[in-house]
Amino acid sequence: GQNIDQPTEMTATEGAIVQINCTYQTSGFNGLFWYQQHAGEAPTFLSYNVLDGLEEKGRFSSFLSRSKGYSYLLLKELQMKDSASYLCAVRVNAGNNRKLIWGLGTSLAVNP
Amino acid sequence: GAGVSQSPSNKVTEKGKDVELRCDPISGHTALYWYRQRLGQGLEFLIYFQGNSAPDKSGLPSDRFSAERTGESVSTLTIQRTQQEDSAVYLCASSLRGGLAGGSAYEQYFGPGTRLTVT
Numbered sequence: 001g002q003n004i005d006q007p008t009e010m011t012a013t014e015g016a017i018v019q020i021n022c023t024y025q026t027s028g029f030n031g032l033f034w035y036q037q038h039a040g041e042a043p044t045f046l047s048y049n050v051l052d053g054l055e056e057k058g059r060f061s062s063f064l065s066r067s068k069g070y071s072y073l074l075l076k077e078l079q080m081k082d083s084a085s086y087l088c089a090v091r092v093n094a095g096n097n098r099k100l101i102w103g104l105g106t107s108l109a110v111n112p
Numbered sequence: 113g114a115g116v117s118q119s120p121s122n123k124v125t126e127k128g129k130d131v132e133l134r135c136d137p138i139s140g141h142t143a144l145y146w147y148r149q150r151l152g153q154g155l156e157f158l159i160y161f162q163g164n165s166a167p168d169k170s171g172l173p174s175d176r177f178s179a180e181r182t183g184e185s186v187s188t189l190t191i192q193r194t195q196q197e198d199s200a201v202y203l204c205a206s207s208l209r210g211g212l213a214g215g216s217a218y219e220q221y222f223g224p225g226t227r228l229t230v231t
Contacts, residue, residue, distance in 0.1 A: 031218065042203055042222035043155070087155065091218065099168060100145075100220070104154035 002026045004103035006088050011109045012078055020073045020086050020106045028093030034062050034073045035087040037105065043087055046073070075108075083110045114138065116223035118204050124229045125194055133189045133226045137206030144187050145220060146179055147203040155203070161187060194230045201225040 003025045012018040024032070031050040035043035049055055049064035049071060061074040073086055085105040092101055117136045125131050137144050146158040157171035161181040172178070176194075181187035191198055205220040 033219070042224055043220075044222070045219045048219065089155075099157060099160060099170075102147075102155040102157070 002090075002092060002101045004088055004090060004101055006086075006103040006106045008104070009107045009109070011111060012075075014078055014080060014110055014112050016078050017074065017076050018078060018108065020075070020088075020108065022071045022073070022088035022103060024069050024071075024088070024090045024101075024103075026069075026090050026092045026101055029066060029090060030093060031091040032062075032064055032071050033089040033091070033100065034060075034071075035089065037085045037087060039084070046086075078110050080110050080112065083108060116204055116206055116221050118202075118223040118226050120226060121224065122227045122229075124231060127196060127230055128193055130190065130192045131194055131228065133191075133202050133204075133228070135187045135189070135204030135206075135223060137185070137187070137204070138221055140184075141206035141208055141221075142184050143207040143209060143218075143220075144181055145205045145207075146187070146189050147205065148173075148200045149203060149225075150200045158189070158202075191228075194228075196230050199228055199230045201227050 005023045033048050034046040036046050037043040047055055047062035049062050052064055052066055054061055054063045059076045064071045085107045087105045088103040089100045119134045142163045144161040148156045148158055159179045160168040176192045179189045203222055203225045205222045207218050207220045
């Protein structure tokens with residue numbers, strides 16, 4: 001079957017660094033996405049990895065290891081507005097199409 | 113430019129009634145997705161449209177759920193004989209492509225959702 005695991009909740013302090021891990025067991029892997037979802041709002045795209053390594057985008061970075069079925073999202077210089085749920089999603093083959101398998105999300109609370 | 117829009121933003125309906133939810137994707141996006149998100153839960157895939165291909169309906173939870181899309185434009189999700197367990201936020205997303213090629217063109221843009229409450 002297809003499975004994505006993320007921690008349910010994390011807490012960090014403003015100005016610090018936090019790493020949110022995601023492990024997956026899927027068939028036909030074709031890319032991994034990270035999305036941010038604030039309470040009561042729709043998810044918004046953060047990053048996309050399809051090759052191994054680190055993708056950096058401002059304060060956010062995302063890492064992928066396909067051999068280990070592992071990714072992490074790294075948030076630096078945390079701000080209060082970073083308090084949100086972070087969703088890991090893996091794109092897999094589905095016949096002639098591709099579909100996203102979503103994790104349940106990690107709720108991050110940033111404290112002053 | 114305009115993002116994905118959904119209507120209504122909120123819908124309260126009585127158990128047993130039918131409801132229709134609408135999604136207007138970003139112009140030019142060939143792929144359209146419907147998701148359901150219950151309170152405090154993750155995203156649950158419902159259905160996926162890609163151009164004029166047959167939709168992927170593998171996520172629809174029962175035959176009370178159906179969706180249509182005309183070409184690469186508006187989509188409607190219909191829930192017949194609503195049940196209380198159908199209460200959730202229904203999210204629509206579109207992406208530039210949804211086929212076999214790679215790249216961030218598959219980034220999904222989400223609409224604000226329709227909050228459905230079945231009483």
